Amino acid sequence: MWEGPGFSPALPFLITLSTDRSRGAQLGAFGHYLTGHFATLRLEFWALFVGGLANGVLYGMVAVGYTLVYGVLRLINFAHSEIFMSGGFAGYFVMKAMVGNSVPSGFASVSFIVIGILVGAFVGAFMATLVERVAYRPLRRRHAPALAYLISAIGASYFLYNMAGKEFGRVPISMPQPYINHPIFHIFNAPVQMYYVIILIAGAVMFLTLDRIVAKTKLGRSIRAVAQDAETASLMGVNIDRTIVLTFIVGGALGGAAGFLFGMGTGVSNTMGFVPALKAFTAAVLGGIGNLRGAMIGGFLLGVVESLSVVFVQAAYMDVVAFGILVAVLLFRPTGILGERLGRAA
């Protein structure tokens, strides 16, 4: 389908390899294997790249939630997958009510998507606050050991997704589409679908806003202060409880919005958060847990790398590659790519 003039100038050596079959023969069976795979890679590269980048943006949005909470609390919020799920369901109910069986386009599409993102973000933020209030704050008051937080987080996660399964059923539900999905433009003959464009735009806006908030505003300064040294920060007049709640709200909002965007493409279900959130956690570790920009970059990288890996190994190995990266990062560079804590990085 993507034969023809379109090719990637970034990959000229691949094209030489793939068009020069005789060299493959000279290189023997292994050379043949390589040329064959590189030929496929050239054909699929941009399609896989765009799809992977869109997934990566979603991972990044969820990873930010992990990293922010880790920054201020030194805690992995394992209930974050269910915050993602709650955003998805909130978006689903809003789309069901507003879109129904109609096929919106133009301004209606844009406003529905914006409303969906905002509702997803709002419900995500609400759920995150709730989890903080119920599952974490009582432990913090009692200076509970780190293990208690972990158990509490996993308990909250199980509670929420089984509750959702009971209430909404345990099979995926199709989300009414607020837009018509079709190719908007082509990158080197690879069609770029509306869905990916929506995710990329939404992601860019949210990442830039968040980055500015953390770098410039009073809230951002207090988040960074608590992340660097909670005790000193409180001595300097930072309200720690309030900062922690706001951190959960910011992380939950991004997670909930990501849940809506994800659900728009694949439907919503009670277990929808499980694997994407694990991937996002991997992305956060990959970028350097506690580091905001690291989480975003880790998300992009993980999405693109796992997507492109299917050229060499079957799609069945995609998760193996993603979690292989997690193990490799933990083994060789436990601090991740940017390798700093939130306090100093932003």
Added chain:
Amino acid sequence: MKPRLNKTVAAVATSALLLMAVPAVGIASTSGASAKPTYTIGYQGPLSGGNQQLGLNMVNAVQLAINQANASGKLPFKLKLATYDDQGDPTIAPTQAQAAIANKNVVAIVGPAFSGATAASEPFYHKYHLATVSPSATNPALATNHWNNFFRVVADDSVQGPADANYVVQKLNKTKVYVVNDGTSYGSGVAQAFAAQATKDHATVTPATVPGTSQCQNGTASSTEYTAAAAQVVANGATALFYGGYYCDLGLFLGQLQSAGYTGIVMSDDGALSPALIQNTTPASAANGVYLTCACASSTNKSFNRAYQGLAHFSAANATYAPESYDATNAIIAAMKKLHKITRAGIVAQLHRLSMKGMTKTIRFLPNGNIAGTAIYVNQVKNGKIVQLGLE
């Protein structure tokens, strides 16, 4: 206390009545020449437990066939139904089979419904020459045991994959085929059979495993894999895609295929043949045009549907295996009509010789008990509804 006592009394009374009724029927069948003798056709399948609905679908069709035969007035005997509830469970099935065998008035069985239960029951039925005609047991191995009393009116699992491949390659003229399986033993089995036959039909076949996801019930993979898998299908240039697996994951995949701009045809198996496929495909329109095949038929016969609804109080439209159960019962009745003296072994012999036009297909059995012919039905999703197109 009082209601409970009443219930106990009622239960005891009912069982006493039942105990009395069984020998009474036995006597009736052998009584004087003036009254028509009565014979019992047994049904073995799940009438309670998680698969109860499937059993109800079937038993109503069996009852309907018996009622119609009795009402026709052409029979030299009267028929009645006895049910043996095995819950579809291979550990319960043997006791139910032995109960059926012990009832001397039972001359043949419709069932057992499930393959596992059939495998567990047949050694007993075989020993007592009791014919069993299953409407739904599709495990291929069942026909390899030399049980001469075993019959089924449904094609086995090994027929579906090759028949689907012939349909895609020869009837729809698609010569570049992408074959995806979900990694389950069912999905990969059907997909492999499809790929082998499509290759024989000179199609270019690209196989791939895309395991079931954690969004559905039989997998742990991440649903983001479908983005990549769909991009590969499009890059491959395939004009047809066969999916071996279940509706839930296929629904997720269909949405991504549409996103990736795939325009070829999609076919899947009876694991995906469910209205739920349309409910969980995002967007729902991505399910339109998908071919779904099954050894089972959905009834398009209006008079059957009306009679079935009247008896069962639910629609025949979604009653999977009801038409097959109706055919299985009528096959037994047809075999009985050919006999002057009705015996269990006589019915087995007649079934081997039978050739009749059933509602779903021509009922003629191979020596191993399988139905003759391919007998795979093809359905297609049209405007959000599954429509049966006919035999492949």
